[in-house]
Amino acid sequence: xxxxxxxxxxxxxxxxxxxxxxxxxxxxxxxxxxxxxxxxxxxxxxxxxxxxxxxxxxxxxxxxxxxxxxxxxxxxxxxxxxxxxxxxxxxxxxxxxxxxxxxxxxxxxxxxxxxxxxxxxxxxxxxxxxxxxxxxxxxxxxxxxxxxxxxxxxxxxxxxxxxxxxxxxxxxxxxxxxxxxxxxxxxxxxxxxxxxxxxxxxxxxxxxxxxxxxxxxxxxxxxxxxxxxxxxxxxxxxxxxxxxxxxxxxxxxxxxxxxxxxxxxxxxxxxxxxxxxxxxxxxxxxxxxxxxxxxxxxxxxxxxxxxxxxxxxxxxxxxxxxxxxxxxxxxxxxxxxxxxxxxxxxxxxxxxxxxxxxxxxxxxxxxxxxxx
Amino acid sequence: xxxxxxxxxxxxxxxxxxxxxxxxxxxxxxxxxxxxxxxxxxxxxxxxxxxxxxxxxxxxxxxxxxxxxxxxxxxxxxxxxxxxxxxxxxxxxxxxxxxxxxxxxxxxxxxxxxxxxxxxxxxxxxxxxxxxxxxxxxxxxxxxxxxxxxxxxxxxxxxxxxxxxxxxxxxxxxxxxxxxxxxxxxxxxxxxxxxxxxxxxxxxxxxxxxxxxxxxxxxxxxxxxxxxxxxxxxxxxxxxxxxxxxxxxxxxxxxxxxxxxxxxxxxxxxxxxxxxxxxxxxxxxxxxxxxxxxxxxxxxxxxxxxxxxxxxxxxxxxxxxxxxxxxxxxxxxxxxxxxxxxxxxxxxxxxxxxxxxxxxxxxxxxxxxxxxxxxxxxxxxxxxxxxxxxxxxxxxxxxxxxxxxxxxxxxxxx
Ligand code: SF4
Ligand code: SF4
Numbered sequence: 001x002x003x004x005x006x007x008x009x010x011x012x013x014x015x016x017x018x019x020x021x022x023x024x025x026x027x028x029x030x031x032x033x034x035x036x037x038x039x040x041x042x043x044x045x046x047x048x049x050x051x052x053x054x055x056x057x058x059x060x061x062x063x064x065x066x067x068x069x070x071x072x073x074x075x076x077x078x079x080x081x082x083x084x085x086x087x088x089x090x091x092x093x094x095x096x097x098x099x100x101x102x103x104x105x106x107x108x109x110x111x112x113x114x115x116x117x118x119x120x121x122x123x124x125x126x127x128x129x130x131x132x133x134x135x136x137x138x139x140x141x142x143x144x145x146x147x148x149x150x151x152x153x154x155x156x157x158x159x160x161x162x163x164x165x166x167x168x169x170x171x172x173x174x175x176x177x178x179x180x181x182x183x184x185x186x187x188x189x190x191x192x193x194x195x196x197x198x199x200x201x202x203x204x205x206x207x208x209x210x211x212x213x214x215x216x217x218x219x220x221x222x223x224x225x226x227x228x229x230x231x232x233x234x235x236x237x238x239x240x241x242x243x244x245x246x247x248x249x250x251x252x253x254x255x256x257x258x259x260x261x262x263x264x265x266x267x268x269x270x271x272x273x274x275x276x277x278x279x280x281x282x283x284x285x286x287x288x289x290x291x292x293x294x295x296x297x298x299x300x301x302x303x304x305x306x307x308x309x310x311x312x313x314x315x316x317x318x319x320x321x322x323x324x325x326x327x328x329x330x331x332x333x334x335x336x337x338x339x340x341x342x343x344x345x346x347x348x349x350x351x352x353x354x355x356x357x358x359x360x361x362x363x364x365x366x367x368x369x370x371x372x
Numbered sequence: 373x374x375x376x377x378x379x380x381x382x383x384x385x386x387x388x389x390x391x392x393x394x395x396x397x398x399x400x401x402x403x404x405x406x407x408x409x410x411x412x413x414x415x416x417x418x419x420x421x422x423x424x425x426x427x428x429x430x431x432x433x434x435x436x437x438x439x440x441x442x443x444x445x446x447x448x449x450x451x452x453x454x455x456x457x458x459x460x461x462x463x464x465x466x467x468x469x470x471x472x473x474x475x476x477x478x479x480x481x482x483x484x485x486x487x488x489x490x491x492x493x494x495x496x497x498x499x500x501x502x503x504x505x506x507x508x509x510x511x512x513x514x515x516x517x518x519x520x521x522x523x524x525x526x527x528x529x530x531x532x533x534x535x536x537x538x539x540x541x542x543x544x545x546x547x548x549x550x551x552x553x554x555x556x557x558x559x560x561x562x563x564x565x566x567x568x569x570x571x572x573x574x575x576x577x578x579x580x581x582x583x584x585x586x587x588x589x590x591x592x593x594x595x596x597x598x599x600x601x602x603x604x605x606x607x608x609x610x611x612x613x614x615x616x617x618x619x620x621x622x623x624x625x626x627x628x629x630x631x632x633x634x635x636x637x638x639x640x641x642x643x644x645x646x647x648x649x650x651x652x653x654x655x656x657x658x659x660x661x662x663x664x665x666x667x668x669x670x671x672x673x674x675x676x677x678x679x680x681x682x683x684x685x686x687x688x689x690x691x692x693x694x695x696x697x698x699x700x701x702x703x704x705x706x707x708x709x710x711x712x713x714x715x716x717x718x719x720x721x722x723x724x725x726x727x728x729x730x731x732x733x734x735x736x737x738x739x740x741x742x743x744x745x746x747x748x749x750x751x752x753x754x755x756x757x758x759x760x761x762x763x764x765x766x767x768x769x770x771x772x773x774x775x776x777x778x779x780x781x782x783x784x785x786x
Contacts, residue, residue, distance in 0.1 A: 069721050069729045071464060101500050104524040105730025108698040112734050121526035125537060126496065126503060127519060132540035139533030293503050295510050295517040319462075324726065327462040328469075328504035332511060334460050 003221055006214040007191045014197040014238070017052070018087055021201070024050050025090045030152070032120075033094040034200075035079060035106065036235075037259055037291060039122060040141055042269065042279055044095065045204065046163035047145070047153030053200025054079050054094060055260060057087075058239055058351045067109040073322040074351035075236060076102045083114035092151050095144060097122040099291040100325050120147040126293040128284045137280035160275035167269065170204045173211040174265040180215050182254040182310055186224030189246035189253060196261040197238050227252040228370050231307040233333065234318035234349075235259040235290075235326055241356045242318065242349060249367045255310040257303055258318070263289055290325035299329060300336045307342050313370040314343040316363070321350040343369055389618035393601050396614055400433070400604040401486055407432035408487040413553045416472075416486075416509065418502050419603045420692045421495035421520060424685065425545055427565040427607035429555045434486045435604045440471040444649035444755035446483040453756050466724040467755035469505040476512050491515055491552060493545070497522035497695040499727045516552060518545045522690055524727075528700050530690045538686050565607045566685065572606045573677040575615030580672035582622040583712040588640065589625030591633035592666035593656045596647045602675035638663030639776045642709055644670065644736070645720030645728060650757035651765075658762075658769050659718075664776075668712045673704050694727050702738050709743040716776045718769065719749035723759045746775035 001009065013020050024031055032044045033054040041051040056078030061068075064081040082088055094117055098104040110119045122144055125136040145155045177195060181187055195214065199207050227250040237243070237258050246253070256262045269275075269282040286292055288299040307315055315337050319326055330346060337344040345366040347359045384391045408414050414432045417423070426433050443452055449467060455474035457463055463470075475481055479488060494506035494517060503519065510517035520541050525534065546557050579598075582589050598618065605611045625631050641659075643666040648655050659666060674693050679685045693701065708714065719736050721729050732749075740747035750768045753759035 067731070067733055069723075069733070071723050072726055072730055098524050098526065099500070101727035102730060104500075104727055107526055108731040109734055111698070123523045123526060125523065126500075126521035127537075127541055127544075130540070130544065132537055132544075136533055136537035139531070139537075290504070291500070293507070293519055293521070295507055295519065297507055297511055322464050322726075324462075324465050324501055325504055327465050328501075328508055330462075331460040332508060 001213060001217070003214065003217045006210060006217060007187075007194060010198040010210060010214070011191070011194045013201045014194055017057075017201045021052060021088075021090065031091045032148070033088055033091045033117070035094060035096040035103065036075065037097065037099060037264065037289075038124070038283065038286070039095045039097055040144060040279060041204075042160060042163045042167050043141055043144055043155075044148065045166065046160040047148045047155050049092060049148065049153060050203055052091070054082075054088065055200065055236060056351055057082060058353075061352060063113075067113050068105070071322050072102050072105065073320050075320060075323075076106045078351045079106060080109055080113055083110065083117065088114070088117060091117050093118045093120050093147070095120045095122055097124055099124060100323075102322075102324075118147070118151070120144055124283065128286075128292070134277070134280045134284050137283050138276055141276055141280065157275045160279065164269040164275055164279060166204050166208075170199070170208045170211075171265045171268050173208045173215065174199070174262065177211050177215045177218075178256070178262050178265075180218050184218055184221065184223050185227045185229075185252040186221075187218070189243040189251065190240060192253060193238050193240075193243050193261075196258075200260075228367055229254040229310065229312050230370070231255045231257065231303065231310065231312040231315045232261075232318060233257040233303060233315060235320045235323055237261070237318045237349070239349060239351075239353060241353070242359065245356060245360050245363055249363050251316070251363070251367060254312050255306045257288070257299070257306070259289065290323075290329045297329070297332055300332045303333055304336050304340045304342065307337070308340070312342070314345070314366060316366065317344065317346040319346050319348050321348050387617070389598075389614055389621050392610070392614035392617055393598050396605050396608070396610055397438075397600040400435075401439070401484065404432040404434045404487040405485070413490040414487045415491045415493045416489040416506075417493040418495045418498065418506070420497050420689065421493050422542060422685070422689055423607040424562060424565050424569060425542070425549065426493065428558065428562040429546070429549055429553075431491075431549065431553070431555070432487065433604065434489065436472040436475075436486075437468050438600055438603050439475070439484050439486050440468040440755055441600075441647075441649050442484040443471055443475075443481055444757075445652055447650065448481060448483040449650050449755040450757050452481060463756070463758075466499075466501050466505070467753055468724065469501060471755060472505065473508060473512070476509055489513065489515060491549070492517045493520070494518065495520040495522060495689070497689055497692045499694055499725070501726070516548075518548055520545050522695055524695055524697075525690060526697050528697065530687045534690055535683055535686050538690060539682070542686065566679075568609050568612055569607045570678045571612035572602065572608075572615050573675060575612055575619050576602055577672070577676045577678065579615060579619040579622050580668065581711070582619070582626060583667040583672070585626045586640070586713055587631055587637035588633060588665055588667045588712075589622040589631045591631070591656075591660075592643060592668060593647075593652070594632055595669060595671055596652075599671050599675065602671075606675065606677065633660070633665045635660055636663050637665045639715050639773060640665055640667045640713055641716040641718050641772070641776075642666070642668050642705060642712075642714045643718050643720070644705070644732065645722050645752075646725065646754040648720065648752040648760055649755055651752070651760055651762070654762050655765065658766055662769065662773050664716075664769070664773060666718070667714065668708045670704065670708070672708060698731050698735055698738075702735050702742070705735070705739045706742050709739065709745065714743065714745060715779065716745050716772050717743075717747040718772060719747065721749050721751050723751065723753045724755065746772055746779070748772035
């Protein structure tokens with residue numbers, strides 16, 4: 001396929017996740033929903049289910065309001081809304097890690113709001129690096145395994161080892177794509193977003209194949225003229241209207257620290273020991289994220305260093321409204337960028353946004369500043 | 373001069389619980405300031421961090437949540453929040469955190485000064501917001517952070533894996549502090565501290581348990597103040613004594629038919645959530661003027677750190693209100709309602725606290741149904757005065773009262 005055909009394919013899937021889910025169900029596959037973030041997809045995959053990302057959608061909140069006060073982030077609220085409205089019907093379960101306070105409440109509400117889809121909690125440690133932390137991560141995984149066994153899944157270490165390899169390959173493919181995209185300003189922000197977002201709704205095997213093909217095709221393509229290079233940071237940046245503004249403003253994302261995009265692909269499962277321990281070690285090795293404790297806050301430095309290394313002229317923070325982990329980090333990121341002389345601006349976004357005028361004005365001012 | 377004509381405050385009997393508890397709470401701040409001068413290490417500590425650690429090691433403690441509550445109650449919440457917001461902190465962030473981060477910048481706030489820390493001791497059994505807040509404190513103040521992670525427990529009981537994980541961290545935290553400040557852990561001291569903590573906790577449970585009497589021998593708003601001692605000083609010897617005095621006083625009130633709720637108690641409610649510190653008077657008067665006594669809150673249960681083994685202690689820290697699932701949280705409230713003859717539930721939907729408020733609608737419905745009581749909620753914030761409307765509060769409380777009234781009439785008719 002050509003670059004454009006591949007992007008068209010990658011656009012189709014996130015444009016209608018429900019259709020994709022129904023296709024898999026019709027093929028007799030069982031689906032397990034994966035709420036953000038760092039759901040152990042490898043385990044779900046190894047046990048014979050298709051893991052599907054559940055990060056909510058740009059939708060009006062109605063029924064979710066019966067459960068959530070207005071000051072919970074729209075990602076969590078819209079996951080609940082979709083669940084109540086039957087958009088996830090047919091899924092065998094939802095796995096929800098509780099890495100932020102709002103996610104803790106999602107699981108509790110889910111049990112009563114969407115009783116037809118079992119809730120499987122994944123409890124991660126914050127002190128994940130010492131041996132006792134790895135042991136606790138493993139215990140959390142074992143809990144998920146037990147719950148999935150009740151739903152007909154079967155676990156074996158060999159199968160997990162194979163799935164770990166599938167996911168490592170996907171990680172590598174996404175990292176490679178991300179590097180290549182940094183050199184191709186002609187790829188739009190909308191297309192870039194599709195490439196990442198489609199990963200939530202396709203099997204990793206299918207997605208890896210598409211991404212590897214895309215990367216290879218892009219490498220053959222002569223890069224367009226450079227636009228204004230930026231680093232994009234945040235939890236989620238998939239709103240088409242938001243990406244359209246980036247494109248309209250001639251901004252080129254040369255690196256991202258977006259949880260739903262590159263942030264999740266930084267760490268691979270190590271190849272040592274048994275597969276489950278190795279997976280727990282992957283979690284131990286993860287960092288550079290607002291919901292993973294680290295008193296040294298390496299994420300802040302990572303953003304500054306990456307922005308410099310990739311030649312980004314500025315950092316654009318797409319802040320998901322009411323996301324307190326990101327709101328805390330933002331202050332430290334802002335200070336670090338300012339002292340490194342990297343312009344930074346913040347745009348608040350949420351999943352109910354219909355008016356993007358404020359965002360457009362902010363981004364326009366930011367663009368003008370970068371091009372001064 | 374204005375001061376001279378001011379009425380002298382009613383003297384408080386130095387043997388009263390009120391005096392003792394007030395003194396302990398005030399001394400907690402002063403002691404840390406003194407300790408700092410003497411070169412004793414000072415820690416800023418999360419309210420539900422195992423106090424047994426700093427108490428045993430002899431580290432002076434400051435509880436930023438307690439400080440923020442004091443600042444908010446004295447009317448400086450908004451001013452401090454504005455300082456944090458000017459730094460770039462969103463006004464969606466917990467107001468305690470905003471106030472504390474503002475203090476870290478200013479290092480002064482006449483409404484409640486504290487000693488600056490040499491280390492921060494963070495425990496996230498009440499929220500993960502705490503992690504982010506303390507990470508930023510550690511960075512801004514360039515001091516070490518000790519993190520004791522107690523994850524939210526989605527199950528009813530505490531698992532062995534969780535006990536092992538938290539126990540390992542407990543000792544890890546001890547060792548880190550020993551190394552940082554050249555201190556030495558002393559098992560005998562530890563035993564003494566746990567003894568104090570359990571004694572204070574038992575007396576607290578007994579005192580708050582006096583709400584079972586009708587009328588209640590106390591106004592539940594008392595608990596919001598006395599709670600400060602359970603947060604900041606439960607590991608100190610004097611706290612047990614003061615709490616026992618409180619219990620005795622409540623029992624005497626009961627015997628004498630008196631109460632610190634100084635009006636006729638017509639209705640009894642469970643108040644859910646943190647107090648609205650900037651509007652303590654308004655929220656209290658709104659109830660009292662209608663004869664509504666908030667006889668109980670989850671705090672009555674929250675500081676019941678009574679345990680008889682190390683594992684018991686760990687489990688207690690794993691079972692604080694914000695660390696437990698909906699069913700366990702619900703059942704605790706149901707028990708409080710049943711034990712204390714509660715007739716209605718008033719929920720503070722606290723904009724600062726995503727975790728506490730995040731599944732409260734559903735829990736409120738379940739508690740209401742199980743206890744057959746009306747449930748009302750109002751919007752507020754524990755420390756940012758901009759998120760509360762007196763008019764809304766009044767309407768909601770009035771609505772709650774009317775249903776309680778109708779229920780009473782119905783019961784009377786049967
Ligand atoms: S967007 Fe932020 S608040 Fe919402 S679920 Fe993700 S980390 Fe939590
Ligand atoms: S009010 Fe809530 S968010 Fe704030 S410190 Fe307390 S538990 Fe955490």
